[in-house]
Amino acid sequence: MKVFISADIEGTAGIATWSEADRDHADYPQFRDLMTAEVVAACEGARAAGATEVVVKDAHDSGRNLMIGRLPDYVRVIRNWSGHPESMMFGLGSDFAAAIYTGYHSKAGTETNPLAHTSTLRISRLILNGEVASEFTVNALSAARHGVPSAFIAGDAGICADARAMVPGIGTVETLEGFGPATISLSPARAQAAIRQGVEAALRGDLSGRLPKRADHYEVVVEYVNPVDAYRASWYPGARKHGPRAVAFEAAEFFEIQRALRFMNS
Template sequence: MKIFLSADIEGTAGIAHWNEADRNHADYREFRALMTAEVVAACEGARAAGAEQVVIKDAHDSGRNLILDLLPDYARVIRGWSGHPDGMMFGLADSFTAALYIGYHSKAGTETNPLAHTTTTRISRLLLNGEVASEFTLNALCAARHGVPSAFLAGDAGICADARAMIPGIGTVETLEGAGPAANSLAPTRARALIRQGVEAALSRDLSTLMPQAAETYEIIVEFCNPGDAYRASWYPGARSHGARAVALAATQFFDIQRALRFILV
């Protein structure tokens, strides 16, 4: 069994402020360690379920967050950003048994995490086929494009609820719940224990049903905070203006949506 793990930080237990996710701030050191510990807990759960290898995509900001010497010897880690449209899922292939999502956070336009956003803080919302989308939305569809089920997610209560709505049966651990700029969180030790147990349980059952529903066509609407960004993005081939601060784009293949976002959101 080979498992893919996409790791972010804004859904890590205890996090409540952007300083804690910023490698240039003193607070980051603590949360880098907590992010790593949750990833290690997920690896341990996967190993207990029979995983021979866990491939980890360090998927926050620089892509260089995890404390490498704390990772188990059966893990591989993908650091930095290749520029490939798979982004936070880069390295995934049809040879993987399942995908895990650790440290994930609520989507832009919601208040269930003080650090809620989708890919970049320069957008206020991203809609996919009329529904407000999260990074998990995009990444689970990316996994499905490779034929890989999404088995487990740990993150704030909002993204866990979204994950369960999109993929009924996915395992989740709610690490925290936002209230405006505040967060009500599990103790990190408790979160890690639940992640370890949850990943083992999620990977020890039938995974075949854990695929998001495919669509015949896809349309994204990207709502920017700044109208200048929308104007620039409107020049991407196939994109069109959608009001003063938004662009829209339609495609029949989800990879074309991924590729468009790769350039529209830079």
């Protein structure tokens, strides 16, 4: 059994400020360590459930955050960014049994994590087929495009609630909840133990229903903070202006949405 893990940091237990996610700040090393520990816990849970190979995509910022010397020997790790439209899910294929998400965070425009955002801080909201979308929304649909179920997610309370609504039966561990600029969090040790147990339980369960519903047609609307970014994105082939700070794009295939986002948000 092959398992794919997409690892972010802004939903890691204990995190509360942007400095803790910034590789150029003195606060970062501690949370790089905690991000790695949560990934290792997920790997151990997958192994206990029978995984023979685990592929981890380092999916935060530089793509070079995980302390790779601490990863188990059955893990392959994808670092940095290839430029492929699948972005945080790059490396996933139809031969994987499940996708797992660690360190995930709430979508832009919500209050359940002071670090809530979607892809970049230049975006105020990402709307997919009329619903405000998160990075998990896009990534779970990316996995579904390969026929891969989304089995488990660890992150803040907001993204876990969104994940349960989108993928009924998905395993979740709520690491923290935001209150304005503050967070109330599990202790890292408690979160890591829960992630290990949660991943194992999720992978031992029935994964057949853990695929989000796919549509026959997709429209994505990207609302930017700055109208300058909207103007620039409007030049992507097929994109159109959608108000003073927004750009829309439509396609029948979800991969075309991913391709558009790859260039419109760069």
